[in-house]
Amino acid sequence: MKKSNRKLPRAALSLMLVMGLILPSPGWLAPVHVKAANNDNPPFKIDLTGIFVTPATGSNSSVIGGNIVQVTPNTTNQKGGIWSTEANKMDLTKDFKASMYIYFGDRGANAADGMAFVMHNDSRGTNAISPHSGSGLGVYAGQTHGSSKTDGIQKSFAVEFDTFINNNVNDGYFDTNTTKGAHVAWSYPGQAETYIDYYTSFQHRRTMKHNNIDGPNNGAQYPGNLSNDTWRKFTINWNATTSTLTYQLEGLSSVSIPINVQDIFGADQVYWGFTGSTGSRYQNNRVAFxxxxxxxNAEVKETITRKDGVVVDNGALANNGEELTYTINAKYLSGKQDWTDIIVKTVLNDHVSYVPGSMAISSGDGSGELDDSFWTGQSLAASIPNMNTNRNDVTISFKVKVNQVKVNTPVTETVKFEGSNYITNTHPVDYVIQANNVPEVTINEKGPIHLAVGEDYQAKGTWKDSDDSTNTLYYDLNGEF
Structure with a gap:
């Protein structure tokens, strides 16, 4: 192609130079970080003051606003680790639960590398962190063939949320057996047996076991795109009797793993927290609890009863005009902190109406009425006292009237207890509001019945109205009601 040597006028050249000094650089000269819509807005977040600490060196993690753990910021080549304090270790001799929401940014297919939930008894304690970012996620040994297999976090168990597949010469081969995409799997990062060095196609490679299994059928879970500006619920349950940990990421099946506590951790008390990393690609890794x-540790329960005290649940029928009592109870069992700033929240189903003036509260301090101002339409949001081992039982009750429905209508009621340091829900209560039924009238004698003029007749039979327990009959005879 012929080269053009067209000259620009001096004035035009000067204008371009001035504009270049005034205007900012075009976007393609540097990465542009756009704040995601849900970045700071998890569904729920409790106060984390005094719960976590970061390693003295090597971690980019922090707690934002006192209630969101940022494992890695939304930029390249970051590595994070954040751990429970000594006072907040997990006690594996007791059952426990954890419930949280995790966030992987909004980078889509450009996200990397992910994060991991980790339990450990590494001798470094709260300073434990792997030297490896990228595929190492801040918890694993390195992915280079022949390198150390024990420089990750020792005496550990991890659930990884891996958003980038390492399966080529540039990115390494850690994920050779999980090439379907972003995946969730568990492992033992501190064990040398987790890492497998091998030689193939004139290359030395290292892969790692997912779910402690080598090979493509290792049971890793594939949730699809994790980095889509979504907070996902993640729960953990520990059964001390069976020494089994069960975890579940929202949208996936639960996974249960028997763990030999002494073999893996060598102790009953373990640190827990999150690690994560980015590389040349990045994402925002966050957690809220x-x-x-x-x-x-607390138990919460909702019970719905009729006037006669019979419990309404598991599909039981309720009738038009019937009055039901809703009883909401919380019991404080134990804990490292008092349960504080508790708000009881519920939204009644659309087919019942709150009975004004019927709400009451009882606790160790006595009983009393609650003001109807806690209600807004069908929604209740009522404060209850802080709870601890002294004030350990609080009950709220109120009445509702069942409204008329045209067809049998299943309804579900639940209650959320939102405290500053603990949030939990009651189990759902399910019942059915029964449609109004035509009264059933049965005459004992079979017709037709023939009467002579002036002859009296007394009809005998039954009357049943399932919507009216009083069974009152109104009739009109010869114009008289």
């Missing part, structure tokens, strides 16, 4: 293990 509903329930921190062992911080507050």
């Amino acid at each position: 509903e329930e921190v293990p062992g911080l507050v």
Whole structure:
């Protein structure tokens, strides 16, 4: 192609130079970080003051606003680790639960590398962190063939949320057996047996076991795009009797793993937290909590009863005009903190109406009425006292009237307890509001019945109205009601 040597006028050249000094650089000269819509807005977040600490060196993690853990910021070549304090270790001799929401940014297919939930008894304690970012996720040994297999976090268990597949000469071969995409799997990062060095196609490679299994059928879970500006609920349950940990990421099946505590951790008390990393690609890794293990242990329950005390649940029928009593109870069992700033929240189904003036509260301090100002339409949001081992039982009750429905209508009621350091829900209560039924009238004698003029007749039979327990009959005879 012929080259053009067209000259620009001096004035035009000067204008271009001035504009170049005034205007900012075009976007393609540097990465542009756009704040995601849900970045700071998890569904729930409790106060994390005094719960976590970061390693003295090597970690880019922090706690934002006192209630969101940022494992890695939304930029390249970051590595994070954040751990429970000594006072907030997990006690593996006792059952516990944890409930949280995790966030992987909004980078889509450009996200990397992910994060991991980790339990450990590494001798470095709260300073434990792997030297490896990228595929190492801040917890694993390196992915280079022949390198150390024990420089990851020792005496550990991890659930990884891996958003980038490492399966080529440039990115390494850690994920050779999970090439379907972003995946969730568990492993033992501190064990040398987790890492497999091998030689193929004139290359030395290292892969790692997912779910402690080598090979493509290792049971890793594939949730699809994780980095789509979505907070996903993640729960953990520990059964001390069976020494089994069960976890579940929203949208996936639960996974249960028997763990030999002494073999893996060598102790009953372990640190727990998150690690994560980015590389040449990046994402924002964040966590917000509903329930921190062992911080507050409580039971909450909702019971719905008829006037005669019979419990309404499991599909039981309720009738038009019937009055039901809703009883909401919380019991504080134990914990490292008092349960504080508790708000009881519920939204009644659309087919019942709150009975004004019927709400009451009882606790160790006595009983009393609650003001109807806690209600907005069908929604209740009522404060209850802080709970601890002294004030350990609080009950709220109120009445509702069942409204008329045209067809049998199943309804479900649940209650959320939102405290500053613990959030939990009651189990759902399910019942059916029964449609109004035509009264059933049965005459004992079979017709037709023939009467002579002036002859009296007394009809005998039954009357049943399932919508009216009083069974009152109104009739009109010869114009008289």
